[in-house]
Structure formats: C-alpha cells, structure tokens
Amino acid sequence: MATRKIPRATAKRLPVYYRYLNVLLNANKRRVSSTELSEAVKVDSATIRRDFSYFGELGKRGYGYDVEKLLNFFKGILNQDKLTSVALVGVGSLGSALMNYNFHQSTNLRISAAFDPKPALANTVKSGIPVYPVGEMKKQLQEQQIDVVILTVPGEKSQTVTDELVEAGVHGILNFTPVRLSVPKDVQVQNIDLTNELQTLIYFIENNNTKDSQK
Amino acid sequence: MATRKIPRATAKRLPVYYRYLNVLLNANKRRVSSTELSEAVKVDSATIRRDFSYFGELGKRGYGYDVEKLLNFFKGILNQDKLTSVALVGVGSLGSALMNYNFHQSTNLRISAAFDPKPALANTVKSGIPVYPVGEMKKQLQEQQIDVVILTVPGEKSQTVTDELVEAGVHGILNFTPVRLSVPKDVQVQNIDLTNELQTLIYFIENNNTKDSQK
Numbered sequence: 001m002a003t004r005k006i007p008r009a010t011a012k013r014l015p016v017y018y019r020y021l022n023v024l025l026n027a028n029k030r031r032v033s034s035t036e037l038s039e040a041v042k043v044d045s046a047t048i049r050r051d052f053s054y055f056g057e058l059g060k061r062g063y064g065y066d067v068e069k070l071l072n073f074f075k076g077i078l079n080q081d082k083l084t085s086v087a088l089v090g091v092g093s094l095g096s097a098l099m100n101y102n103f104h105q106s107t108n109l110r111i112s113a114a115f116d117p118k119p120a121l122a123n124t125v126k127s128g129i130p131v132y133p134v135g136e137m138k139k140q141l142q143e144q145q146i147d148v149v150i151l152t153v154p155g156e157k158s159q160t161v162t163d164e165l166v167e168a169g170v171h172g173i174l175n176f177t178p179v180r181l182s183v184p185k186d187v188q189v190q191n192i193d194l195t196n197e198l199q200t201l202i203y204f205i206e207n208n209n210t211k212d213s214q215k
Numbered sequence: 216m217a218t219r220k221i222p223r224a225t226a227k228r229l230p231v232y233y234r235y236l237n238v239l240l241n242a243n244k245r246r247v248s249s250t251e252l253s254e255a256v257k258v259d260s261a262t263i264r265r266d267f268s269y270f271g272e273l274g275k276r277g278y279g280y281d282v283e284k285l286l287n288f289f290k291g292i293l294n295q296d297k298l299t300s301v302a303l304v305g306v307g308s309l310g311s312a313l314m315n316y317n318f319h320q321s322t323n324l325r326i327s328a329a330f331d332p333k334p335a336l337a338n339t340v341k342s343g344i345p346v347y348p349v350g351e352m353k354k355q356l357q358e359q360q361i362d363v364v365i366l367t368v369p370g371e372k373s374q375t376v377t378d379e380l381v382e383a384g385v386h387g388i389l390n391f392t393p394v395r396l397s398v399p400k401d402v403q404v405q406n407i408d409l410t411n412e413l414q415t416l417i418y419f420i421e422n423n424n425t426k427d428s429q430k
C-alpha cells in the first residue's frame with residue numbers, strides 16, 4: 001500500500017480515475033491507453049503519469065494500463081473493498097439534500113446516521129436514514145464506529161459540534177460550513193465552502209490565467 | 216490588477232482571506248499580523264506570505280498588514296466591488312438547497328435565475344428566485360448577462376445542458392454532477408463532486424500523509 005506522501009491534488013483525482021475504470025470494466029474493456037484515460041477524465045496525460053508514478057509502475061509503455069488490475073489497485077487505495085459508514089450532522093435543507101444524494105453506486109459509501117437538535121426530526125427516518133437527537137450523537141457514533149462526518153450545521157454552531165465530534169473519536173470532517181474549524185492534528189478536515197467555490201470560479205473567469213481549465 | 220499566473224490553490228484561499236478581513240474591519244481592527252491571520256484562517260503563515268507575494272508587497276515586515284488596504288485590494292481582485300449574478304440549472308433537492316443557501320452576506324453574489332424542465336416549477340418563484348422553463352434558458356441568460364452557472368442537473372443530462380450553456384455564452388460552470396464536462400478552452404469548470412470529496416477525505420484519514428491537515 002502507498003506510503004509515500006502524495007500531493008492533495010493527486011489524491012483528489014484518484015476517485016475520478018477509479019470511477020472511470022469501473023465504467024470501462026462494465027463495458028468489458030480490458031486495457032486503456034493513457035490518451036483515452038486522459039480524454040475521458042479531462043486530466044492531461046502528463047499529470048496522469050505523474051499521479052500514477054507515486055504508486056510505482058502501473059502500466060507498460062506502448063501497452064497502456066490493464067483495466068482490472070488498475071481498478072483493483074485503486075479499490076485498495078481508496079478503501080473501496082469495505083463499506084464505509086458516514087454520519088451527517090445538521091438536517092437542514094443542504095443536509096436533507098445530501099441525505100437524498102445518490103452517492104455513485106460504484107462506491108462503498110453510505111450515510112448510516114444523521115443528527116439534528118429539532119425535536120420533530122428526532123427518531124424519524126428520512127431518505128432511509130435514521131435521524132437521532134444530538135444528545136445521542138457521541139453514543140451512536142461510537143457504537144456504529146463512525147469515523148467520518150458530513151457537517152451541515154449553521155456556521156455559529158460548527159466549532160462546538162466539531163469539538164463534540166472530536167471527543168467522540170471522529171477523524172474526518174467534510175465541512176460545508178463557512179467556518180474554518182480548529183481540530184487536533186490527527187483529524188482531517190475537507191472544506192467545501194460554496195461561496196468560496198463560486199468566488200474562485202469567478203476569479204478564474206476574470207483572470208483566465210491558470211494552466212488547467214478544470215480541477 | 217494581477218496578471219501573473221497564480222496557482223489554483225492560492226486562488227482558492229483568496230475568498231478565505233477576504234472574508235476574514237471583513238470580520239476584522241467590522242470589529243474596527245486597523246492592522247493584523249501574519250500570525251493572527253494564520254491562526255484565524257488555518258493556513259500556515261509561510262503559505263500566506265507566498266500567496267500574498269503573487270500580488271506584490273502587501274504588508275510591511277514588523278508592522279503586519281493594513282486591514283482596510285488589504286481588504287480593498289482583495290475586493291478588487293475578487294470582483295466584489297460589483298454584483299455578480301449567477302444562474303442555477305436543475306431545481307432538484309440539491310438545487311433547491313443551494314437556492315436556499317445563505318451566500319455570505321459580505322459577498323456580492325446572487326442567484327438571480329433558475330431553470331428546470333418540470334412544468335410544475337416553470338414560472339414560479341422559489342426562495343425568492345424566479346424559475347424559468349429550460350426552453351427560455353438561452354434567452355434569459357443572455358438578457359440577464361449571466362456568465363456563471365451552478366449545474367445541479369442529473370449526470371446523464373449534464374453534457375447536453377453544458378453545450379447549451381456554452382452556446383448561450385456562459386464562461387463559468389460550478390459543476391455538482393459527477394460527470395467530467397467537455398468545454399471550450401475559454402470556459403472554466405469548477406467540479407464539486409461530493410462522492411470524490413468523501414473518498415478523498417477517507418483516503419487522507421487512512422493514509423494521514425499530507426503536509427497540511429486542511430484545505
């Protein structure tokens with residue numbers, strides 16, 4: 001398994017490669033050239049080769065890549081050989097939409113619990129997912145051994161809830177709030193700030209000055 | 216105005232800096248040290264200095280940064296001195312949540328039109344935003360001079376809709392579909408793929424091997 005430190009940009013492309021390889025396998029394709037792969041995933045082939053190089057020799061010059069071998073390799077890297085249960089905290093409109101979101105069928109990800117302080121939501125099932133009162137959060141996270149949480153609470157509550165999550169043993173937070181969270185070093189935070197994403201996009205339109213048009 | 220090519224990672228941090236400077240100004244702070252800034256935005260100070268260096272000398276050694284000056288500089292860079300209208304295409308559960316999303320009040324961003332093929336939604340107003348039938352998309356985008364679109368249509372429709380958007384003159388797409396879109400070189404795509412984000416987060420938890428714990 002990979003032990004070298006890889007750039008975050010590379011790690012973010014691994015699920016993209018993995019998904020496309022699944023498509024190829026389902027279409028009974030046995031091998032793929034780096035050019036085909038590049039066109040399908042919209043990543044230039046030099047970047048693909050550099051990404052793959054972090055994991056050793058994955059293909060052969062002139063032959064391309066063996067689809068099934070590569071797929072199984074990424075499956076291991078991405079932990080897709082076992083089911084990962086995640087929880088969602090904050091069942092507002094964004095939270096509800098995410099509970100309803102069709103995480104691609106080829107992934108082994110599942111939202112298995114949601115938490116919200118609203119009494120009307122407590123102990124209901126929404127989009128097939130049980131919603132617990134926040135008072136039960138620590139207990140449920142520990143019992144269900146949930147390590148990863150999607151955070152969709154209001155910004156002003158985000159740090160307090162994060163502290164509780166860390167105390168409950170969570171190691172990964174997908175943070176949809178605009179707040180930059182304080183966490184211990186062994187907890188990973190992935191920020192998805194929709195305002196930032198829009199502002200960055202607008203910046204790129206106005207300044208049209210990056211090498212790559214897509215990331 | 217900036218003309219040097221700046222890294223995408225830097226561009227993504229500009230809105231974060233901008234937002235925090237707004238908070239400081241509202242609290243009547245006149246200057247900020249790079250250490251304070253670093254702690255507030257959770258970006259190490261070497262990275263902040265490198266980010267700022269793309270724009271020339273913004274601060275003075277030993278003095279720190281002048282809040283108002285820096286704020287005004289980023290306001291210009293991020294186009295916050297004028298209102299930017301964006302459209303949303305695909306009023307499903309995620310689309311509805313985004314229409315309801317509180318883009319931070321300090322930004323000059325506004326969703327001013329939405330489009331959906333469902334007859335029941337056509338010509339209604341949802342979360343204060345008019346919803347038009349997709350047949351009127353090109354006309355409305357051009358009349359309202361909308362350059363940026365949030366795309367929340369089903370994956371299988373995303374490329375067709377994208378082609379129509381490009382034809383209507385759109386230059387930026389915030390793509391929430393899992394599909395990697397084909398666009399001309401002068402169109403920018405920012406992908407927010409929720410499955411990818413979760414998979415990347417899980418990868419980092421298992422491999423805890425990047426330099427920075429937050430991005």
